[in-house]
Amino acid sequence: MVQQYQSPVRVYKHPFEMVMAAYEKRFPTCEMIPVFVGCDILSDVESEDKATHVVERRCKLNVDAPRLLKRMVGFDYIYFVQKNALNRKERSLKISAHNESFSSRVLVNETCQYTVHPDNPNWTCFEQTASMEIKSFFGFESTVEKIAMKQYTANIKKGKEIIEYYLNELQTNGVKYIPTWAEENPHLVASQSSSNSTVSTASNTLMEDLTETSATDKLEEDYIEHILGVLQPIEESKLIQLRKWLADTHNGKIPRDDHILRFLRSRDFHFEKAKEFLCQSLSWRKQHQVDRILSNWKAPETLEKYYIGGWHHYGTDHRPIYVLRLGQMDTKGLLKSVGEEQILRHVIYIMEQGLQKCRESSVLRNKPMSSWTCLLDLEGLNMRHLWRPGVQALLRIIEVIEANYPETMARLLIVRSPRVFPVLWTLISPFIDEKTSSKFMMYTGTDYLECGGLVDYIPTEFIPDFLGGVSKCDIPEGGPVPKSLYKTEWEKGDGVALWEDTIYKSANVLKGAPHEVLVEVPERDCVITWDFDSVKGDVTFTLFHSTHPLGKSTLSTHNAYCHVINNAGCIEEDTHMTLGKDYTIMEAGIVCREGESVQGSHIARKPGSYVLQWKYHGGQPQSSTVQDVLYQVTHNPKSKVIYYHELLPSENFRGSMTSLESCQSAFSALSHVTTSS
Incomplete structure (x- = not known):
């Protein structure tokens, strides 16, 4: 394996000649580099006009390696060969070095160069590149690689300190300026004879091996x-x-x-x-033309009004703050009204805004800023938000953000998380990077207002008023999305709202022939969840639990634990089963009107057979004319539902079972308002 290293451009705000004088003080030994024991000069060639000077040294290093390793491989010191090619006329120093010890097992090559800054002739630039390849080293390849990289990075950090130290020493001793070669040899500047401008063959070879790059392609250390x-x-x-x-x-x-x-x-x-x-x-x-989204895209009016999120001042560390009230958001209504693609594009727009705000904050504070803080309010989160298409849309958004906006969130502050949150977290956590999830900070109750809470990250005067602060948060109030805004793309065939790859099933509910789904619960504390819409007519939903096994002969397999019961086999009409003895009602009948949605869950305290039942709910006829009677005889009244249900294993929720009790079989405040709109 080959390890590569490329340094940024280090700038010394001193003339090249002063930097060279400081550099020469490192030889033959330097107390500030304890691993550098000494060196021997192998060759020293200087041109007659002193324009070029090439020195080759054999350097002795005492590498900080385990004593056991040194004894096993039989070495105390490592030897390197270093060649310095100084061109005073062009004001440059090019350095190459390679290891002499263990060269058949380990190859280390380094090149460095000091040059005049392209924009300021009184400044000096330094660059460094290196490569290391370990072929074999007595089974200690990994150890040697770690030692070498540790030693090398330590020397890199020391390099600038040493040059700066000797520069200060020179100035303290009264050396403020050293003339350039051109100033010392004005009579030779105009002459371009080969004898006075040619470096030795060895020097030329070295300089040709060093690749020159444009200054505009380089990063300076101070810039970084x-x-x-x-x-x-x-x-x-x-x-x-x-x-x-x-x-x-x-x-x-x-x-x-x-x-x-x-x-x-x-x-x-x-x-x-x-x-x-x-x-x-x-x-x-x-x-997706993301680079133009801030100038070319505008969110639909529905998103601007019902997407409850927005930017809100800056944190204690001057990071932008984004506030999102997910618990109060009608995610189902937004999906049905604008669609997943528009919501995703809106989120991308917000992410691009965040990047722009970070850059603005960096300039304003003169401090690097590349991430922001997100304040997530989950008050109001309920089973309605666990609507499967909504969860799928959320997972897709997370996937896009993780893939294209890494390291943009400094922290996620979660407040007022409800008892249903463990369910949502179980669904989405596998899709969130471990490094990202480590930035999540959750506050329960009202402790987020105390020391150690939000005040550690958000100035007191900027804590939103809906969290007990004094700052008015300029974000939409949201609310249920009116059904009049729902798009017709959701309707397929006879009006059943399905996606192309839907997980929802549809069923006709006839008068006198309820639709029932059997869920076999293998152990206690499993969680049964359901989500359904009445797309035609009214239905009554009830959940039963049977103490006796139900006849499998009348069932068609739905999945490992769920079966659909033949409509003719209504549990309430089975003459062999008695309510209160053979089966019990776990969730009382809920009437769902046409166009309404219901989401809910139930903790199965006992294993056994559970039945989800949808029964036709019809009122008495308004008139008893001959036409009405004839219609009732020739047309069997029916309703139609689309539904999805799931059995969540208990091991995912052990220790938090009681936290799900609040979700049992009832309209949430938000869903109740929505279904009434």
């Missing part, structure tokens, strides 16, 4: 620190490598540096993983 934040040397190297690869493969068109850095961080600075991850996202952005 002030614009992107403090990075470790290896992290800086990965950023520069990925940036260069993108420039080479994308015709010079590369994303912002902070964007590249987010993808590297999300993959722990693993170059190949980050490269693949970023390229997929760049293709996605191009395909």
